[in-house]
């Protein structure tokens with residue numbers, strides 16, 4: 001099995017504030033890894049480092065076998081940032097236009113969607129169950145529907161890995177379940193590696209095969225199978241712990 005991400009001896013600070021210290025992490029092809037941990041523990045920062053959006057103070061990151069400093073095959077990498085959920089409601093674009101905006105490389109000199117590319121958009125929308133919404137304005141969709149469109153936008157380039165930064169904040173429970181089902185299909189059937197920041201303990205027990213717990217500038221990687229939430233709860237503040245336990249109560253995989 002190939003390594004999709006390799007992080008070795010990584011240190012990162014924002015000016016004086018040390019955020020990540022001596023991090024080692026391997027993400028293998030086909031993994032579904034959940035990043036969990038308290039607010040401010042460095043989860044988004046590590047994803048941004050893995051995407052080359054931030055530069056490490058020390059250490060090495062390889063993405064798809066290539067140093068992040070030289071990596072350029074961005075069609076193989078999807079990223080759905082937290083900011084997506086704050087997407088401007090009045091942004092004047094249809095679902096089709098949003099997806100096509102990730103296909104410029106394939107459109108050729110005149111930036112025209114030929115019938116093959118149209119077909120690809122349709123197939124991708126079909127895959128996420130949103131074909132009927134192709135000509136709708138993106139601003140008219142619900143939070144969960146928008147997230148599916150952004151997944152589709154990522155999928156048109158056939159990525160090997162998708163990073164998701166807390167994609168479902170503010171999305172209702174039913175849409176969350178549908179979205180997790182979709183991610184599981186992408187992971188199991190298309191073998192897309194998934195890295196997802198989540199505060200939802202259900203994701204960990206039901207979807208992920210690995211869990212990276214962030215605490216005190218470090219991370220601890222567990223197999224999701226034998227993962228005991230109590231280890232995780234130890235890293236949380238009292239208030240957060242209550243919320244997390246409350247969300248988790250009654251779950252089949254509760255510790």
Ligand SMILES: Nc1ncnc2c1ncn2[C@@H]1O[C@H](COP(=O)(O)OP(=O)(O)OP(=O)(O)O)[C@@H](O)[C@H]1O
Nearest residue numbers: 014015019037038039040041042043044045046214
């Ligand atoms: N651009 C920045 N400049 C300075 N400090 C930053 C910047 N971005 C984040 N930080 C700080 O770095 C720390 C880690 O932030 P990060 O967003 O990676 O945490 P997180 O674990 O993803 O948190 P959350 O769960 O709240 O999204 C926090 O203390 C945050 O305030």
